[in-house]
Amino acid sequence: MSRSFSSSAVANSIRAKVMLYSQYGQPDQVLRCVSHELPSSPKGKEVLLQTIACPINPSDINQIQGVYPSRPELKVQYGQSEPVAVGGNEGLFKVLAVGDQVSGLKEGDWVIPSNVNFGTWRSHVLSEESALMKMEKTISANQAATIAVNPSSAYQMLTLFEELKPGDWFIQNGGNSQVGRSAIQIGKKLGLNSISIVRNRDNLKELVDELTALGATKVITEEENASKEFGKTIAEWTNGKPIKLALNCVGGDNCTNMVRKLGQDGTLVTYGGMSMKPVTIPTTLFIFKNITAKGFWVSANIKRIPGSRENTIKAVQKMMEDGDLVDVKMYENPVSADASEEEVYQAFQKALANSNKGKQLVVFS
Ligand SMILES: NC(=O)c1ccc[n+]([C@@H]2O[C@H](COP(=O)([O-])OP(=O)(O)OC[C@H]3O[C@@H](n4cnc5c(N)ncnc54)[C@H](OP(=O)(O)O)[C@@H]3O)[C@@H](O)[C@H]2O)c1
Known part of the structure; x- marks a missing residue:
């Protein structure tokens, strides 16, 4: 039996918005927002998620420009006729509903992707439980949404070399x-x-x-x-x-x-x-x-040093919980998870346009 879901659900499905691209180039030229239906009752090991916040990192932009060595595969998906990929690697999600074989997550939990190339620039996503890492709600949402790349890199660089x-x-x-x-x-x-x-x-x-x-x-x-x-x-x-x-x-x-x-x-x-x-x-x-x-490349360390992502996040999270690592200045670009494709597109484009003026987050409500 799959469990319940939030107000974002409409009847038996949710209209998810995704920021995707079919060719490499400048994000303001190649990104577009499309919507697709997701079942509001996930099956088996599936978990239905709503995005809470996702940052714009320099590597996300480089990925879309096609100049970053690790990139998601372009695939025919989301009702598109040509191969596409979804932007973004980092973000915090809340669980809306879980399939009947999901054992470690429940409605309301916070999760982050356990690997790169997740495609986080979207309002909702259906994911396998195994692709997710549960986050305790002991730190702020903005901290959790950005913990895996920047603070983790700083921690590893100060301790590994x-x-x-x-x-x-x-x-x-x-x-x-x-x-x-x-x-x-x-x-x-x-x-x-x-x-x-x-x-x-x-x-x-x-x-x-x-x-x-x-x-x-x-x-x-x-x-x-x-x-x-x-x-x-x-x-x-x-x-x-x-x-x-x-x-x-x-x-x-x-x-x-x-x-x-x-x-x-x-x-x-x-x-x-x-x-x-x-x-x-x-x-x-x-x-x-x-x-x-x-x-140094934090993404490569996920494979090179098994357990490094989890262990680093744990260590960094503890510093955040103890107040040693405070929320750094970030700029929120708010948008509703139920907003139109155009509104979601504009929120991301605004964040991208300001990405050289401080860390930008798109925050879904
Ligand atoms: N290898 C890895 O695993 C890894 C992991 C995380 C991040 N990174 C990299 O780390 C860097 C910082 O990422 P972030 O997300 O922390 O960045 P961020 O918060 O967006 O800040 C960008 C920084 O770059 C500076 N900058 C931009 N252009 C510059 C230039 N021409 N000369 C000197 N400084 C310049 C900015 O200074 P101003 O304020 O003066 O503009 C600012 O300090 C990026 O290159 C990112 O790709 C790498």
Whole structure:
């Protein structure tokens, strides 16, 4: 027997809206919203879900542009005549109803996808129970909707590459990104000192104050990072202690100048390329400082380190529950789960258009 469902259900079916694409390109040109019917009574191991919130992450955009190595397969589905895929990899869903063979979930539970390429940009979805991870409601919906990618990446990068001990220093660029804000807070919880590089702006002081309140030890601009003179100030801050780890999501000169701050045997971890410029490391740093340069991809770690997704989420969730990792600034784009295709489309397009102005979420009610 399948159990009951919410007010979104109409008779025996629900009209689900999905943001999909049939060819790669800019999201404002290739994405469209279509609706399709879902049975309101799932069968067997199926779970009927309504989306609570889903973020716009840079990798979601890269996927739609066709430049991201992991992509959902384009398939003929949702009543479309050509192969399509649904955008989005991360999100929080609430269970509306479960099939009679579902054992670990019930109506009202929160879940997130247990893998990438789920296609989260939609109002409702019918999923197998095995593709879902239950989330306890001990953290905010926005935190749960964004826990699997950015805070998890920050946690893994701070714990997998160097054995950092309380009092150690790390440096990062993109300090005000969602990953950066998470790294600041997780670093503080681990007793680490951080230097966060941000781009200069009119309201720099406001941003510095905000990141400092999150636990940043020091926040510097790209210009300060580039200045040889400023290197001395950093050496004074660290009291000569070597900076062991550098986290790079920008590339270009920003990264080169950041690597110069690493101490002997330090590690550069590259996880993003927001400037679209390559990572260049001076030969002398490799030879005389024995710098190690590695890449990081949280999605690859799901397979590479079995259990890493679940264990990381658990650790990060505990920090959120304890108040060590607070809700970082996010911008909500609200829309009703029962809204028209056009309204859902507009909510996503607005979020996409503002995605360079801070972390955007589409929030369904
Ligand atoms: N490899 C992985 O497993 C993994 C996991 C998670 C995230 N990521 C990557 O991490 C990066 C950050 O993701 P997010 O979701 O945290 O981002 P976000 O919150 O959207 O923030 C984007 C950041 O990039 C900065 N930025 C953009 N263009 C820049 C440029 N040309 N030069 C310098 N800085 C620039 C922004 O600075 P302003 O505020 O100055 O614009 C902001 O700090 C992305 O590249 C993402 O793909 C990778």
